[in-house]
Amino acid sequence: MRKALIFSFLFLLTASLLPAQESMHTVEFQYAGRSVLVPKLGNRVEVIPILALIGAGAEYSLSAGTYVVALGEQRLQFTPGHKLVLANGVLLNTKEAAVPSPGGIAASISFVDQSLLGPLGFRLEPIPQGYRIAPGARFADPVSVRPAAADFAATTTLVLTLDRATAAVAEPAEDGGIVVRFDDSSPRLDPTARLQSRRVRSITSNGREVVIKTSPDIGLLNSHLLDDPPRVIIELGAVIPKPTPAPAQALERSGPPPIVIDPGHGGKDTGAVGGNGLTERDLTMAVAQRLAAELEARGLAVRLTRDDGEGRALTDRTALANRLEAKLFVSLHANASTFSSVRGAETYYMSLDAQATDAAAAATAKLENEAGEASDERSDLDLILWDLAQTSALNESAELAVAVQTRLNALLDLRDRGVKQAPFVVLTGATMPAILVEIGFLSNPAEASRLARPEHQQELARAIATGIEAFLR
Amino acid sequence: MNRRVFWIIAAAGVSLALLVWLLAGPGRRVVNRQEVVEIDALPTPTPAPEQRVMLLFGGSDGMLHPELRSVPMPAEVHERVRMVVLEVLAGPTGDLQPVVPWPAELNVVFVDNKGNAFIDLSAPPEPLTGSHTELLLAYGLVDSILLNCPELTAVQILFGGQEVPTLTGHLDFSRPLVLNKRFIAS
Ligand SMILES: [Zn+2]
Numbered sequence: 001m002r003k004a005l006i007f008s009f010l011f012l013l014t015a016s017l018l019p020a021q022e023s024m025h026t027v028e029f030q031y032a033g034r035s036v037l038v039p040k041l042g043n044r045v046e047v048i049p050i051l052a053l054i055g056a057g058a059e060y061s062l063s064a065g066t067y068v069v070a071l072g073e074q075r076l077q078f079t080p081g082h083k084l085v086l087a088n089g090v091l092l093n094t095k096e097a098a099v100p101s102p103g104g105i106a107a108s109i110s111f112v113d114q115s116l117l118g119p120l121g122f123r124l125e126p127i128p129q130g131y132r133i134a135p136g137a138r139f140a141d142p143v144s145v146r147p148a149a150a151d152f153a154a155t156t157t158l159v160l161t162l163d164r165a166t167a168a169v170a171e172p173a174e175d176g177g178i179v180v181r182f183d184d185s186s187p188r189l190d191p192t193a194r195l196q197s198r199r200v201r202s203i204t205s206n207g208r209e210v211v212i213k214t215s216p217d218i219g220l221l222n223s224h225l226l227d228d229p230p231r232v233i234i235e236l237g238a239v240i241p242k243p244t245p246a247p248a249q250a251l252e253r254s255g256p257p258p259i260v261i262d263p264g265h266g267g268k269d270t271g272a273v274g275g276n277g278l279t280e281r282d283l284t285m286a287v288a289q290r291l292a293a294e295l296e297a298r299g300l301a302v303r304l305t306r307d308d309g310e311g312r313a314l315t316d317r318t319a320l321a322n323r324l325e326a327k328l329f330v331s332l333h334a335n336a337s338t339f340s341s342v343r344g345a346e347t348y349y350m351s352l353d354a355q356a357t358d359a360a361a362a363a364t365a366k367l368e369n370e371a372g373e374a375s376d377e378r379s380d381l382d383l384i385l386w387d388l389a390q391t392s393a394l395n396e397s398a399e400l401a402v403a404v405q406t407r408l409n410a411l412l413d414l415r416d417r418g419v420k421q422a423p424f425v426v427l428t429g430a431t432m433p434a435i436l437v438e439i440g441f442l443s444n445p446a447e448a449s450r451l452a453r454p455e456h457q458q459e460l461a462r463a464i465a466t467g468i469e470a471f472l473r
Numbered sequence: 474m475n476r477r478v479f480w481i482i483a484a485a486g487v488s489l490a491l492l493v494w495l496l497a498g499p500g501r502r503v504v505n506r507q508e509v510v511e512i513d514a515l516p517t518p519t520p521a522p523e524q525r526v527m528l529l530f531g532g533s534d535g536m537l538h539p540e541l542r543s544v545p546m547p548a549e550v551h552e553r554v555r556m557v558v559l560e561v562l563a564g565p566t567g568d569l570q571p572v573v574p575w576p577a578e579l580n581v582v583f584v585d586n587k588g589n590a591f592i593d594l595s596a597p598p599e600p601l602t603g604s605h606t607e608l609l610l611a612y613g614l615v616d617s618i619l620l621n622c623p624e625l626t627a628v629q630i631l632f633g634g635q636e637v638p639t640l641t642g643h644l645d646f647s648r649p650l651v652l653n654k655r656f657i658a659s
């Protein structure tokens with residue numbers, strides 16, 4: 001009996017060692033005539049030896065909990081357990097996360113291929129004994145695309161700056177606009193880029209192409225590539241309009257340029273809600289309608305961005321103002337704070353954090369493009385005019401903000417929370433003086449009950465209208 | 474020799490030999506031109522010296538107000554960003570109010586070589602409202618980080634591992650934000 005127990009113990013001991021040994025097997029990775037056996041843990045492999053094989057160093061910051069992978073100028077960052085990788089300044093959402101392991105960090109083969117080696121310009125190719133690391137990005141390896149635009153008298157220069165060289169072709173799209181096709185890369189738009197142009201409505205990426213929507217009758221005049229840094233230069237201008245009228249034509253204005261009033265939020269988005277049940281959505285609509293009546297009584301044309309109860313995307317609101325070539329854009333909101341004591345009205349205008357540098361890049365590209373041609377002087381002049389236009393649009397927004405805020409302070413018993421600058425989504429890309437007015441705090445009980453009163457809504461509308469009128473004079 | 478003892482010794486010897494073979498055996502695969510790639514050991518952390526940091530929190534006037542605090546500040550920028558964010562998330566010690574109005578966790582800190590920091594917070598459990606809420610949260614974090622990490626130029630805040638266009642429908646969170654002192658009380 002005792003003997004049997006000892007035997008079964010020894011049998012179990014050896015048997016338990018076998019599967020452990022089986023799961024600890026290795027996978028071979030080859031690169032440039034060298035190879036390394038990498039421990040495999042379930043369906044994951046140790047990452048650090050693979051990176052070391054291509055000469056990339058991986059450093060772990062213990063207190064930040066982040067790995068930084070460096071290869072030449074390239075930098076990758078990722079955090080164990082989180083599905084995010086920062087690849088050369090571009091954020092990538094990954095399907096899975098890397099996990100801590102005996103060797104530091106382990107990840108699946110697809111994570112290593114797509115999220116680590118891909119952004120560094122390598123790809124994995126299966127071979128009988130494991131994988132070969134090959135230089136060159138696989139299709140769908142990301143290329144960061146940073147758009148910038150410069151509007152000139154008759155044309156717009158659009159510059160797409162790429163973070164690495166790759167084949168790209170710009171072509172007119174079937175539905176108008178332009179597509180930029182990338183043969184072996186997946187374009188990702190740089191989220192830090194701001195774009196302002198009266199001839200470009202939107203730039204999007206579907207992962208394979210960059211799609212540029214243009215204003216009516218604006219199309220591709222020509223395009224070419226520049227190196228160092230790699231750029232796609234696209235010239236936009238008037239093209240012969242297509243005979244089929246776009247349904248959007250119904251939206252185009254007739255008559256003088258209107259003032260576009262944007263009642264904040266709408267539809268299911270109620271915005272802030274006061275203790276009295278008053279919603280920002282309904283309040284901004286009430287004040288917008290009163291403001292429209294005030295302005296129309298002063299002989300000014302007005303358009304609202306939304307109907308009663310109906311929602312509208314933030315970017316659509318500015319796009320409508322641009323399309324109508326609006327005189328001014330005024331977005332109305334009511335505020336909320338975690339401090340119930342905070343009250344008062346504030347007026348905001350846009351801050352152009354990243355735009356200045358992008359604008360300079362676009363203008364420089366136009367100069368480079370035309371270097372050697374006879375139009376150098378004209379380009380210089382265009383550049384100066386364009387620069388002035390940008391600065392003056394911002395200065396005008398600031399003037400409009402001050403004019404409105406002064407009336408809100410003077411005509412009403414509101415504490416001055418002043419004029420401030422911040423990058424608001426709804427003001428992004430507006431090509432006319434544009435402001436966002438916060439008419440008061442719904443989180444302050446006294447202010448919420450006052451904002452609910454029609455007489456107060458009328459006072460606010462009159463104050464804003466007087467400010468607008470003063471600015472236009 | 475007792476038969477039982479003999480069997481025990483024999484079995485132990487066999488299993489030891491088996492163990493040695495198992496550990497050494499499968500590694501004997503021939504690999505062409507294999508090189509041993511040296512992996513540097515993880516650096517052992519040394520305690521960072523304490524430094525005064527300026528953290529921004531909300532005041533009853535609706536503006537951001539500084540609170541000075543001495544915390545260990547590591548030399549590495551990643552770690553300093555993490556330290557500052559954790560201190561802001563921990564909240565004020567005095568009369569000021571937190572700028573992040575839910576018990577958020579800091580998931581990820583990235584710093585790129587253009588001076589942008591990316592921080593990922595756990596998402597708010599329910600939708601927030603008001604541009605004021607959004608502005609205090611954004612610049613409470615962004616300005617606190619940038620004032621204490623002067624080598625950085627901008628900070629993008631992500632929520633729940635995602636880039637978001639906006640938090641309450643006003644401020645643009647889809648790109649890094651630069652220092653904006655207009656919300657700090659003078
Ligand atoms: Zn709002």
